[in-house]
Amino acid sequence: MWDTYLLYMVFLGQIFVLSFYFPRKILGLINKSMQQHPRDVYPKLYPIEEKVIKAKLNVFNVFNTLVISVGLAILAASIINSSDDLAGWDDQAVLLCFLMLQYLPMLYLGVQSFSYLKLMREKSSNEHRIADFQPRRLLDFVSKQLITTAIFSYLLCVLTVFYFVQNPFDGFAGLVNILGVSAIYAGLGFGIYQKLYGKKHNPLQTSEDRSIETTLVIKLLVLTAICSSIYFAISLVLASMNMRDLGNIIYSIYLQVFIFYVYHVVKFDQVDYSVYKA
Amino acid sequence: MGHKDKMKISVNIEHPNPLFTQLIEQIKKAVLENDIAAGDALPSIRQLANDLDINHKTVAKAYRLLERDGVIQTKGYRGTFIHQNAKENSTIDLNEWVLSELDKTLTSFREIGITESEMRIAFNSLINNRHN
Numbered sequence: 001m002w003d004t005y006l007l008y009m010v011f012l013g014q015i016f017v018l019s020f021y022f023p024r025k026i027l028g029l030i031n032k033s034m035q036q037h038p039r040d041v042y043p044k045l046y047p048i049e050e051k052v053i054k055a056k057l058n059v060f061n062v063f064n065t066l067v068i069s070v071g072l073a074i075l076a077a078s079i080i081n082s083s084d085d086l087a088g089w090d091d092q093a094v095l096l097c098f099l100m101l102q103y104l105p106m107l108y109l110g111v112q113s114f115s116y117l118k119l120m121r122e123k124s125s126n127e128h129r130i131a132d133f134q135p136r137r138l139l140d141f142v143s144k145q146l147i148t149t150a151i152f153s154y155l156l157c158v159l160t161v162f163y164f165v166q167n168p169f170d171g172f173a174g175l176v177n178i179l180g181v182s183a184i185y186a187g188l189g190f191g192i193y194q195k196l197y198g199k200k201h202n203p204l205q206t207s208e209d210r211s212i213e214t215t216l217v218i219k220l221l222v223l224t225a226i227c228s229s230i231y232f233a234i235s236l237v238l239a240s241m242n243m244r245d246l247g248n249i250i251y252s253i254y255l256q257v258f259i260f261y262v263y264h265v266v267k268f269d270q271v272d273y274s275v276y277k278a
Numbered sequence: 279m280g281h282k283d284k285m286k287i288s289v290n291i292e293h294p295n296p297l298f299t300q301l302i303e304q305i306k307k308a309v310l311e312n313d314i315a316a317g318d319a320l321p322s323i324r325q326l327a328n329d330l331d332i333n334h335k336t337v338a339k340a341y342r343l344l345e346r347d348g349v350i351q352t353k354g355y356r357g358t359f360i361h362q363n364a365k366e367n368s369t370i371d372l373n374e375w376v377l378s379e380l381d382k383t384l385t386s387f388r389e390i391g392i393t394e395s396e397m398r399i400a401f402n403s404l405i406n407n408r409h410n
Contacts, residue, residue: 133284133314134319203331
């Protein structure tokens with residue numbers, strides 16, 4: 001029974017952290033940035049009207065409120081029905097589906113940021129373009145130790161899969177697991193490549209700000225790779241010990257800790273806003 | 279992880295000079311003024327083209343011509359670097375040299391009475407034959 005209560009607690013935590021705490025903090029950062037850098041002093045920061053920005057942020061807020069409502073409804077239904085599983089269904093499936101639902105508002109905000117930067121590029125079409133004349137290399141932005149850890153954690157995961165190929169347990173998918181973790185690494189690697197050599201989305205961003213942003217994003221992507229491969233290995237071990245539910249709980253806790261970490265490292269006050277002045 | 283003083287490169291898309299020429303001139307100037315030294319690494323074609331928001335082929339053309347002039351050298355997958363003799367090679371302007379050589383030749387043709395039309399036909403014929 002204790003594991004059911006633990007699952008409820010962790011699920012509640014996931015609702016709170018991903019759909020309440022983090023969105024609130026992000027909205028707080030955006031609002032603070034808008035208050036401290038008003039349109040009349042920093043016109044280039046506003047390719048669209050402030051009221052349009054606020055309306056979009058409001059949609060983000062409503063979106064999150066809806067997700068919280070769905071999450072609390074799932075939790076309430078599980079408690080009322082005294083179900084061992086969330087919503088009387090497979091815990092892992094519920095956690096995954098709900099997580100995807102929780103990502104939707106973030107995705108909305110991401111798409112809005114992308115079109116915001118596109119408008120910025122259109123409005124500041126500068127005939128005089130400038131760039132740093134140094135190559136950007138991965139190790140300029142992330143330590144060798146972190147990259148080595150990512151490689152070793154991948155190998156650890158692959159070795160774990162090979163171990164269970166030799167000693168399979170009920171429901172073990174076999175070598176397909178390696179494809180799964182490799183796909184995650186490939187996706188994250190593509191993200192890192194794009195961040196290093198891809199287009200500059202914010203046309204006004206200084207090279208120092210870009211460097212700080214690139215460092216932050218690449219570090220987070222490498223950490224995601226490390227955590228996902230370690231989680232993958234742990235979940236296989238737990239599944240072999242018939243403790244899959246604990247794997248779900250660990251996954252949810254991992255996400256919450258990661259979100260706290262992301263908020264801790266994302267800082268808007270380091271940004272050089274002078275480039276947005278008239 | 280720190281960066282040394284960063285050299286910047288710029289292009290003006292409204293300028294009458296082609297973009298690849300602007301890149302070549304700045305890189306040669308940077309070599310002559312010791313802003314970049316022999317052995318220094320250059321950004322990749324993709325990185326520079328994306329940062330300047332210009333076509334990759336423009337940067338590739340600039341790099342190709344600089345390599346031909348011995349200002350830079352490509353070392354396979356390791357990337358592109360400033361050539362050991364870049365400083366000496368940057369002082370030679372092949373375009374200028376071609377113009378002056380052609381000018382001398384055209385002047386001698388004019389002196390013996392060859393018309394401009396005949397010169398164009400002969401020049402085009404030679405160029406086309408070389409390509410074929």
